[in-house]
Amino acid sequence: MGYDELIAEGLTTPFEGWDFGVFRGRLTExxxxxxxxxxxxxxxxxxxxxxxxxLGTGGGELLASLAPLPPRTAATEGYEPNLPIARRRLEPMGVEVAEVGDDDALPFADGSFELVVDRHESYDPQEVRRVLTRDGVFVTQQVGGRDLEEVNQALGAPPHTYRDWDLSAAAAELTDAGFEITWQDEARVPAAFHDIGALVLFLRITSWQVPDFEPDRYAHRLRALHEEMERGHPLEVTYHRFALLAART
Structure with missing residues (x-):
């Protein structure tokens, strides 16, 4: 496909939940x-x-795959289009799916859960501690503030406003909130976008990466990237991830 067709595809390809299968072979790692x-x-x-x-279950894909789940399992989701998807998948399994709009206002009583898990969702350390039982555990994997910064550089877009969000910052916040960090790790993983349609689709669904992204606004840089990709030179990028386990003290 040509440039215009790939841009149109990136803007219109259906995407629901957090199923990244649509990127297979186009965004590789x-x-x-x-x-x-x-x-x-x-x-x-x-x-x-x-x-x-x-926390932040998306379409419930990962949570459902972890079955059998504990007798009381709940999930939150703040992105409205994902809510019906998550509820269709999880409610038949006995999972309560709660809509949230604010990290520091989880709709659960104090000490409700022995385990709180979070993959790539923002959170408030004090609120997580509040809903955990005594000696409860928080497990999280986070997207770091240097994630895919090569995309912003290639487009001439501003860097992330949360650029300093990393393992040390998260660990310090949780420690200050009354957690003991029992394990932690951080990594940067190489990846590559192989066509401009995949990049546009990615930027469409991750609005925080380049908040003002529109193909017309970045047309000059997108065309240059497209030409490089057509010559067999993908856009090389780096994922920034960190994870930790924190026990409520």
Whole structure:
């Protein structure tokens, strides 16, 4: 496809939940590149708890894959289009899906959950601590503030406003909130966009990456990237991820 067709495809391709299968072969990364597995971190703890809260469940894809789930399992989601998707998937499994609009106002009573998990969702440390039981555990994998900064550089877009969000910042916040960090790790993983349509689709669904993104606004840079990709030179980028386990003290 030509440039115009790829741009149109990126703007119109259906996308729901957080199923990134649509990027297969178009946004590539080294398989199992992270030195940890978020899914394994969560699975290891599920048999030990009777209550679980998943923050920012998306379409519920990952949470559903972790079944069997604890007797009381709940999830939150703040992106309105994902709510009906998550509820269709999770409510038949007995999971309550709560809509949230504010990280510091979780709709649950104090001490409601033994385990709170969070993959790539923002959170308020004090609020997470409030809903955890005594000795409860928080497991999170976060997108760091240097994530895919090569995209912003290639487009001539401003860097992330949260550029300093990294493992040390998150660990300090949680410690200040009354948690003990029991494990932590951070990594940068190489990846590549192979066509301009995949990049446009990605920027469409991750509005925080380049908040003012519109193809017309960045047309000159997009065309230059497209020409490079057509010559077999993908846009090389780097994922920034970190993860930690924190026990409520």
């Amino acid at each position: 080294k398989a199992d590149a992270l030195p940890w597995s978020y899914e394994r971190l969560v699975r290891q703890r599920l048999p030990q708890v009777g209550s679980l809260l998943d």
